[in-house]
Amino acid sequence: MSAEKGKVEIRNLDVRFGWGANQVEAVSDVNIDIKPGEFVSILGPSGCGKSTLLNVVAGFVKRTSGTVQVDGAEVQGPGAERGMVFQQYSLFPWMTVRKNVEFGLKMQGRPRSEREAAARTLLGLAGLLAFENHYPEQLSGGMKQRVGIVRALATSPQVLLMDEPFGALDAQTRVVMQQILTNMWQRFRLSVLFITHDIDESIFLSDKVYVMTARPGRIKAEIEVPLPRPRVAEMTTSPEFMQLRQQLHELIREESFKAMGGDLKEGMGGFGMEVGPQGVAELI
Amino acid sequence: MRTAELINFHEGPNDAASVLEHATESANDQGGTIVKPPTVSASKVSPGGGVWRNLTDWFTRNIGSALLALTSIAIFIGLWYLAVKYRFDFYVRFTNIPAPLDVLDEIVRLSKTDTFYENMLISLRRILMGFGIAVVSGIVLGLIIGRYQRARQLMFPMLEILRPIPAIAWVPMAIMLWPTNESSIVFITFIGSFFPILLSTVHGVTSVDPVLIRAARSLGAKEPALLRQVILPAALPDIFNGLSVGMGVAWVSLIAAEMISGQFGIGYFTWEAYSLIQYSDIVIGMIVIGFLGLACSAAIRLVGRLGMPWANQRGGNKA
Numbered sequence: 131m132s133a134e135k136g137k138v139e140i141r142n143l144d145v146r147f148g149w150g151a152n153q154v155e156a157v158s159d160v161n162i163d164i165k166p167g168e169f170v171s172i173l174g175p176s177g178c179g180k181s182t183l184l185n186v187v188a189g190f191v192k193r194t195s196g197t198v199q200v201d202g203a204e205v206q207g208p209g210a211e212r213g214m215v216f217q218q219y220s221l222f223p224w225m226t227v228r229k230n231v232e233f234g235l236k237m238q239g240r241p242r243s244e245r246e247a248a249a250r251t252l253l254g255l256a257g258l259l260a261f262e263n264h265y266p267e268q269l270s271g272g273m274k275q276r277v278g279i280v281r282a283l284a285t286s287p288q289v290l291l292m293d294e295p296f297g298a299l300d301a302q303t304r305v306v307m308q309q310i311l312t313n314m315w316q317r318f319r320l321s322v323l324f325i326t327h328d329i330d331e332s333i334f335l336s337d338k339v340y341v342m343t344a345r346p347g348r349i350k351a352e353i354e355v356p357l358p359r360p361r362v363a364e365m366t367t368s369p370e371f372m373q374l375r376q377q378l379h380e381l382i383r384e385e386s387f388k389a390m391g392g393d394l395k396e397g398m399g400g401f402g403m404e405v406g407p408q409g410v411a412e413l414i
Numbered sequence: 415m416r417t418a419e420l421i422n423f424h425e426g427p428n429d430a431a432s433v434l435e436h437a438t439e440s441a442n443d444q445g446g447t448i449v450k451p452p453t454v455s456a457s458k459v460s461p462g463g464g465v466w467r468n469l470t471d472w473f474t475r476n477i478g479s480a481l482l483a484l485t486s487i488a489i490f491i492g493l494w495y496l497a498v499k500y501r502f503d504f505y506v507r508f509t510n511i512p513a514p515l516d517v518l519d520e521i522v523r524l525s526k527t528d529t530f531y532e533n534m535l536i537s538l539r540r541i542l543m544g545f546g547i548a549v550v551s552g553i554v555l556g557l558i559i560g561r562y563q564r565a566r567q568l569m570f571p572m573l574e575i576l577r578p579i580p581a582i583a584w585v586p587m588a589i590m591l592w593p594t595n596e597s598s599i600v601f602i603t604f605i606g607s608f609f610p611i612l613l614s615t616v617h618g619v620t621s622v623d624p625v626l627i628r629a630a631r632s633l634g635a636k637e638p639a640l641l642r643q644v645i646l647p648a649a650l651p652d653i654f655n656g657l658s659v660g661m662g663v664a665w666v667s668l669i670a671a672e673m674i675s676g677q678f679g680i681g682y683f684t685w686e687a688y689s690l691i692q693y694s695d696i697v698i699g700m701i702v703i704g705f706l707g708l709a710c711s712a713a714i715r716l717v718g719r720l721g722m723p724w725a726n727q728r729g730g731n732k733a
Contacts, residue, residue, distance in 0.1 A: 210634035220629040224647040234633035265724040
């Protein structure tokens with residue numbers, strides 16, 4: 131697989147839900163560029179519209195204005211050229227692990243033997259071949275999510291869209307999954323758009339991190355991650371990593387407080403604190 | 415291998431990362447990817463005891479429950495025997511009720527006649543047809559109503575008006591509507607089982623996890639494939655619940671229809687026994703209805719278990 135495909139261009143993207151007075155602006159004037167084969171994260175506080183942004187690229191949510199192009203083609207709806215990995219486990223419980231992985235190829239009308247061979251190769255790479263005939267219910271959370279990734283890769287997508295895929299996993303499993311994902315990504319050389327609210331995760335995985343503001347979601351900063359590849363766990367204690375973490379932490383903290391500012395202001399007022407025009411951020 | 419160190423403390427997904435690293439180094443190398451069997455299912459087996467103890471455990475458990483079941487049946491028959499023998503008559507009268515042994519004699523006699531089996535077969539055929547039509551139409555309509563809002567708005571109000579009408583209330587109408595007795599009985603059986611199947615299918619379809627539909631669409635599934643390969647299987651546990659309920663109602667409706675408008679059939683047999691003052695046959699008719707109903711429910715559970723192997727993995731009490 132070459133790295134020539136998987137170019138994503140998002141231009142002046144606006145997403146609004148509802149009408150009239152109830153209208154909510156979820157995403158505002160977002161511009162994002164993903165080069166072919168690049169790993170890009172979007173980091174933001176919860177509720178900032180980063181999942182909405184991903185769902186627009188996936189074709190599940192209609193944009194209000196702006197353009198989203200993958201390899202020059204405007205996104206019109208969901209499609210197998212944009213693989214999707216969800217935060218919740220989304221395996222089909224009535225299919226075995228292998229049938230889950232085969233599903234996308236089946237939709238393309240590929241013959242059974244070809245589907246089986248492809249699925250088994252991919253499952254082998256993810257260390258899941260021994261579980262090919264298990265049902266998802268029999269797997270641990272980390273294994274389910276590995277099957278989810280493999281299933282999305284089976285149709286050879288140009289770009290992999292990941293919506294906080296490790297959010298439901300415990301901390302240890304998450305670290306392992308991040309390692310597996312970078313290895314997978316290096317092998318397949320496809321573009322990844324990765325949504326997370328975990329700063330370390332975004333640095334460890336990405337070539338580039340976009341920081342989003344609280345709702346409406348705008349791009350606040352675009353940070354390149356110069357750490358070498360392949361990424362290994364030891365890097366998380368390196369000075370470069372620490373510095374990036376510090377930088378992102380400051381960017382995010384401000385937005386997190388803004389995101390829940392209303393509630394916090396009221397709560398703190400109750401403790402007899404004075405909150406100025408800048409909100410709670412100045413108290414901290 | 416740094417990743418192997420990293421992964422050691424996590425016993426679940428064994429050596430995935432090292433396998434992966436291995437694979438990255440030499441592409442297409444599949445030879446070394448032998449992974450140990452799952453720890454997940456292995457942990458459920460009790461250590462040490464092995465297969466033999468599991469087997470004996472299973473036997474003692476099931477012998478115990480079989481004994482309890484037999485006890486309750488024996489007590490029931492014993493009370494019946496005593497009530498008839500001493501002509502129990504205190505508001506409830508056992509004076510005309512046949513004794514268990516008389517019933518047994520009659521069963522032996524009947525089992526040598528052809529009409530007895532014919533009646534059973536005719537009832538079963540009516541169930542099969544009425545229930546079968548209800549299964550197909552209930553599931554198809556349920557999928558459409560559950561999936562498409564417009565179809566729901568169009569059809570659901572009318573169906574909600576028809577639903578509370580019990581199948582027995584359809585008997586006079588059915589006799590007028592249908593050309594033969596046979597078809598009106600099948601129709602009543604159909605009406606009885608249709609609504610439970612329809613409603614549980616609608617419920618199953620509307621409660622499909624939306625993330626599964628999104629996942630399927632992002633893998634390239636279009637609407638027909640989505641309906642057949644995602645929504646239908648996802649709704650199957652609910653559908654089978656509806657089939658169980660529907661089968662029960664189908665028997666209720668069938669017996670009522672046979673008693674009122676029938677010729678042949680086990681319900682007709684039971685009613686006729688009353689008219690002809692063959693009281694033992696009433697009891698036999700009831701027993702046969704009980705067993706046939708039981709057999710039909712068991713058949714549905716069996717089909718459910720075979721058709722949904724994934725549901726058995728977590729206890730399988732859904733079907």
